[in-house]
Amino acid sequence: MSDKPNLLQMFLSVLAACFGVQSSHNRERDFAAGHTWAWMLLGLVVMGLFVVFVIALVSWALSLAGA
Amino acid sequence: MKIIGWGLPALFGALGLIFPLSAAAEWQVNLGPGVTEISRAVYDLHMTIFWVCVAIGAVVFGVMLYSIVHHRKSRGAKAHNFHENTLVEIIWTVVPFVILVGMAVPATATLIKMYDQSEAELDIQVTGYQWKWRYQYLGEDIDFFSSLSTPREQISNDETKGEHYLLEVDNAMVIPAGKKVRLLLTANDVIHSWWVPDLAVKKDAIPGFINEAWTIAPEPGIYRGQCAELCGKDHGFMPIVVDVRSEEDFNQWLVEMKQAKAQASDAATKNWTLAELMAKGEEVYNRACAACHQPNGEGIPGAFPALKGSPMMVGDPAAHIDVVLNGKSGTAMQAFRDQLSAVELAAVITYERNAWGNTTGDLVSPAQINTLKQ
Numbered sequence: 069m070s071d072k073p074n075l076l077q078m079f080l081s082v083l084a085a086c087f088g089v090q091s092s093h094n095r096e097r098d099f100a101a102g103h104t105w106a107w108m109l110l111g112l113v114v115m116g117l118f119v120v121f122v123i124a125l126v127s128w129a130l131s132l133a134g135a
Numbered sequence: 136m137k138i139i140g141w142g143l144p145a146l147f148g149a150l151g152l153i154f155p156l157s158a159a160a161e162w163q164v165n166l167g168p169g170v171t172e173i174s175r176a177v178y179d180l181h182m183t184i185f186w187v188c189v190a191i192g193a194v195v196f197g198v199m200l201y202s203i204v205h206h207r208k209s210r211g212a213k214a215h216n217f218h219e220n221t222l223v224e225i226i227w228t229v230v231p232f233v234i235l236v237g238m239a240v241p242a243t244a245t246l247i248k249m250y251d252q253s254e255a256e257l258d259i260q261v262t263g264y265q266w267k268w269r270y271q272y273l274g275e276d277i278d279f280f281s282s283l284s285t286p287r288e289q290i291s292n293d294e295t296k297g298e299h300y301l302l303e304v305d306n307a308m309v310i311p312a313g314k315k316v317r318l319l320l321t322a323n324d325v326i327h328s329w330w331v332p333d334l335a336v337k338k339d340a341i342p343g344f345i346n347e348a349w350t351i352a353p354e355p356g357i358y359r360g361q362c363a364e365l366c367g368k369d370h371g372f373m374p375i376v377v378d379v380r381s382e383e384d385f386n387q388w389l390v391e392m393k394q395a396k397a398q399a400s401d402a403a404t405k406n407w408t409l410a411e412l413m414a415k416g417e418e419v420y421n422r423a424c425a426a427c428h429q430p431n432g433e434g435i436p437g438a439f440p441a442l443k444g445s446p447m448m449v450g451d452p453a454a455h456i457d458v459v460l461n462g463k464s465g466t467a468m469q470a471f472r473d474q475l476s477a478v479e480l481a482a483v484i485t486y487e488r489n490a491w492g493n494t495t496g497d498l499v500s501p502a503q504i505n506t507l508k509q
């Protein structure tokens with residue numbers, strides 16, 4: 069049971085999926101245990117965070133441009 | 136090893152033959168910095184991104200060359216067999232991401248400035264035609280066409296080419312120095328593009344659309360450009376000249392333009408003789424019509440009809456006048472009603488009816504055209 073990923077590890081795995089880089093050790097761990105719906109929910113949360121991040125980046129760039 | 140021994144000097148030798156050093160000095164390969172604040176910002180961005188690309192190229196090809204040379208093995212060597220290196224993969228994903236965002240931030244700042252059309256002090260509508268530009272100063276009642284003024288003899292290589300070959304026009308767009316000028320760009324027939332590198336303005340002129348651009352030229356001077364959208368046979372013969380003048384000179388020019396306009400309407404009421412109209416007509420024809428119908432009136436079969444011996448040129452003048460004033464919609468034959476003055480229209484129509492062996496003896500008067508133009 070010690071092989072089941074905890075929340076932080078799941079979060080990092082979702083980020084890695086967004087990036088397209090993951091070690092095969094972690095991937096095997098993630099596929100061995102856990103619920104599908106938990107991954108999907110976390111995926112949605114990370115997408116939401118990404119949108120907020122992009123909005124923040126753009127408004128920062130705009131504030132630099134003095135607009 | 137042997138190949139590298141003679142290959143490199145041979146390569147440089149060949150390059151030296153193709154690009155002699157003296158010629159390289161005359162070439163301007165890079166983008167110019169231009170004369171406006173925006174054009175300098177564009178130039179700086181271009182150079183920054185260029186050096187970023189050079190650095191990336193050096194690193195990537197450096198690693199590649201190092202690997203090729205340092206890890207070369209003889210035939211029969213057994214390759215390493217490992218699967219992944221997560222750290223390296225993350226680094227080569229994160230680094231480009233950071234570089235891209237780092238380039239996008241200053242680029243956005245410059246783009247936003249380029250799109251800021253507010254607080255212009257002068258609005259000019261710029262319309263692309265096949266193959267000339269029209270400038271209308273909104274609210275100033277100034278409206279004129281700007282066409283190529285390079286003599287035909289230079290184009291056909293019968294004379295030596297001038298300094299501003301194909302970059303000179305009869306009427307330049309005149310603007311005041313240090314003032315924000317907004318350009319409203321559109322086109323009459325096909326897509327053109329108004330491009331003046333020194334001002335860093337390049338904007339498509341599209342029929343049915345109005346695109347906006349602006350510039351503040353800090354110093355008086357002459358800045359030249361070209362149409363940058365392939366628009367037909369004479370695409371390379373519709374240059375742009377921007378004549379930036381001090382505010383005082385600009386105001387003087389406005390006054391002169393208005394006086395010239397008043398004089399033109401006086402000229403229309405004068406009585407013109409056939410000889411006078413023929414002389415004027417030939418000049419107008421060569422400037423405004425000969426690109427298509429050809430100087431000898433014979434046109435280009437299949438594209439532009441011959442006017443020499445055309446039944447219309449020797450038949451009822453009304454139909455002839457109608458085509459020249461209103462054009463033929465859906466063809467390259469434009470409406471010249473607004474492009475030419477009453478005198479010019481009368482002269483060119485009279486000319487066509489009496490040149491190249493057309494011998495009607497008809498005189499079409501400016502007054503006649505004026506009643507039709509109302």
Ligand SMILES: [Cu+2]
Binds near residue numbers: 266326328363366370
């Ligand atoms: Cu054009």
